Amino acid sequence: MGRLDVNDLGWVAVVTLLVGAAWTLPALARQSFRDPMRLTLFASMLLLGLGNLLSRPPVIAAVDARTTVGATKLTYNMLILVGLCLMIAFLRERPLVGVRALRRWEVLLCVACVAGLVLVTAGIDPSLRNHTLAAPFLQDEHVRAFYNVGNTYLLAGYAACALLAWRQTWRAAGVLRAALATIAVGLAGLALSCVARLVWVDVVATRPGEELFDDQDVLAFALVATIVVCVGMSLPAVRSVLAMLAEVRGHRRRCRGLRELWTRLVEIHPDLVLDGLTYRGPAVATGYALATYRRYVECRDGLVRVGALVPGAPEDSAGPAEAAQALDAVLRGSPVGKPVVWGVHDRYEDDVDALVRLSRALRSVRSRAPALAR
Secondary structure (H helix, E strand, C coil), X not given: CCCCCHHHHHHHHHHHHHHHHXXXXXXXXXXXXXXXXXXXXXXXXXXXXXXXXXXXXXXXXXXXXXXXXXXXXXXXXXXXXXXXXXXXXXXXXCCCCXXXXXXXXXXXXXXXXXXXXXHHHHHCCHHHCCCCCCHHHHHCHHHHHHHHHHHXXXXXXXXXXXXXXXXXXXXXXXXXXXXXXXXXXXXXXHHHHHHHHHHHHHCHHHCCCCCCCCHHHHHHHHHHHHHHHHHHHHHHXXXXXXXXXXXXXXXXXXXXXXXXXXXXXXXXXXXXXXXXXXXXXXXXXXXXXXHHHXXXXXXXXXXXXXXXXXXXXXXXXXXXXXXXXXXXXXXXXXXXXXXXXXXXXXXXXXXXXXXXXXXXXXXXXXXXXXXXXX
């Protein structure tokens, strides 16, 4: 079985984290960046996404070429450590049930590890500062110290996040519960990858030829765990997108369902069209909500003008078929034996659906008219 392409897996994590940060940004902007919990989540995903972006080999080469060797590695490790600390802060706030402050030792540990990375990097020979987990680099004690310092916080941070996310599943339900459980499993996997990295750095690398795994196995395992976390983070977004699409389909169905009634009313009262504009359909799918409401208002106004709307009447005092026949006669200018009685529903959605049924019945009456004439 071939190895996983760790570079491709890394890009999936980058995209997911940065898209997640962008997803939270509009709601945060509406609150003028005064929502601490959402701001913490946004900053965490942004820093983690940027850190993973800077960890990609092509990006490292490009940035180091314009700065100095090792600068990118130090920067992305610092971003990931701070981003992880912010994620702990977000989960420590218990977003489903209340707020709880970040513990002091968690902040101090993050600060100590970030400072340790800076100091250790200063002691690494410049020719080794662009190091990887490959065994030759690990012969240098400063390189081993760099990974040990970073992994100390990563292990503590991932384990804390996994535990906090798992605890949140007890209070969640549905898609959110599945998302938190998936995130917890992925974070536990990342914690295990830190253990494997520590073993590789401090134990396996000292026994050449006896390794149970190598640096690429460690990277692949960590990135697969990261993908699991990203999948969990994406589940609520996927649910939101599906709900939005279902809502758009509902508005489109109602908008198209009102077409017959709207067209017949506008034919005899062209000034019903708001602002004197001719409806040509929404420019984008999300425009159906506004288009439906506008067409609904114009239909209601038209029914009032032809005397077919009785605000105080019971709901659907006349059935759709009976009301459609009487309304068709009114619109054709034929005398009608009794007035059309069509009540107003309390809920907007119910009222729109009632008009859609009237519109479809009116279309059936019109389609039968030529056959009756023959």
